[in-house]
Amino acid sequence: MTAIGREMKELIPELSELCREVMEEVIKIYDEGGKLKVNRKTDGSPVTNADMIANEIIVNGLKKITPGIPIISEEMPLPEYRDRKNSDYLWMVDPIDGTYGLIERSGDFTINLALIKDHAPVIGMVGVPVSGEIYSAVAGGGAQVEKNGHRSHLEANIFSKKDRGLRFICSPNQEMEKLTNYFEKFDQPRLKYRSGTIKFLLVASGQADIYPSIRRINEWDTAAGQLIIEEAGGVVLRADNDQPLKYNKPDLRNPPFIAYGDIKDFP
Template identity: 45%
Template sequence: MLNKQLIAEITQIARRAGAAILDIYANEADFQVEHKADTSPLTIADRTANAIICSALEALPVQYPIISEENKLQPYTERQHFTKAWLVDPLDGTKEFVKRNGDFTVNIALINKGVIELGVVYVPVYDEMYYAVKGEGAFFEKDGQVEQLQALSFGLKDAGLKVVCSRSHMNPETEAFINALDQPELVSRGSSLKFLMIAQGQAHVYPRMGPTMEWDTGAAQIVLEEAGGMVIDQSTDAPLKYNKEDLRNPFFVAYGHFAG
């Protein structure tokens, strides 16, 4: 199955997961919030969406292993032999879901030898679909209309850059990055929506000097890259890599069309 055909299948899978999430979102009393070992929340919506996505991916004509936040993680001795694999975050922004502010997404990406080959990010509350295939551009679909995404061009010395930050995370390293800019304007969003704002030309940069996992970033990274942006490891200045032995991401900065 060609990637262009595959992306059509994946957007429909994301929509089905999103519809199930919204059914639960409408009934706050049934969120069934638990907490993982790292104290992050887990709801019935996470589990339901994960079941829908994994079942649908396993039913596709092409079969790849699935790396999901909500599945038991395969050991690296097994994962290191994966050429291609699905990377899934069935509900990115569970904290935002519990707060009922709408800033949560469904993320599905395909890894090929450590690089994201295609990605889909769906925003259920706003019925917004973002998707990209490597080398084919990034696109935004809403109300039956599709537009190609283009990130803003800028330099770090420019005044008034729009810096997108997490609603839930801020630390001294992030503050130091922001303080080095000239009159930055801060914009707060949750989940992978921070990447999407940059891909849409609504912000310039997103510094993340804190913990994230590969499934938090994979799908949104390729959308941003195909819109002309990049997501750079702060320690190596290289794009983020995937299906590593440690699935935690390094500190990174997501940029629009960076001109220096």
């Protein structure tokens, strides 16, 4: 029994139901493009009515499932560090990760939920509205994907850095020229591009081997995906010191990082 009064795995069915509810509401807006309304935040990034609807459903749902656990969401005012630094648990939420994918209708957008304890994710869940898939992981309990009531265990691909043709999945929005020297270390690497948390899911499911990120993206962008990769046999590490990403930091932005599948010769 945990401090939240329940075993972690016991939360998964309720969280899945909540995630499914959000996905259904978001896909209604996505399928009827005229319903999507786009505004701009103070930093210039886009936010849509779908983001706000998803946020409301998630926050209300989490308050019922885990009463009293603080929630950090991209679409809510962020609490000061002094008010959250001593939290035993907290939720890290991105109601829609990949808002550009929603707006541009690429399909690369997800619903991200992660429960943080001791600066690490202990529950991670990612819903993919366009496919209907829900990926989930519990620390020490493995990772799975569920679609149409069928659950499959996730296993990252086993590989060596020396293997020819390793599959890299990259963000189309980062400055790829800064990664030129990195790719030269590998034998005929194959590069593909996808947006948002989809990249984590491709590594966790064995469809990609390595995801390098030189961008400083936020904790709610990575927490759920990190745990899903870890529980599928991979690792997500800072690019500067090969340590796992940490959560609920004073600065909620992550340093550059590299997500690996089940790499045999690390470091």
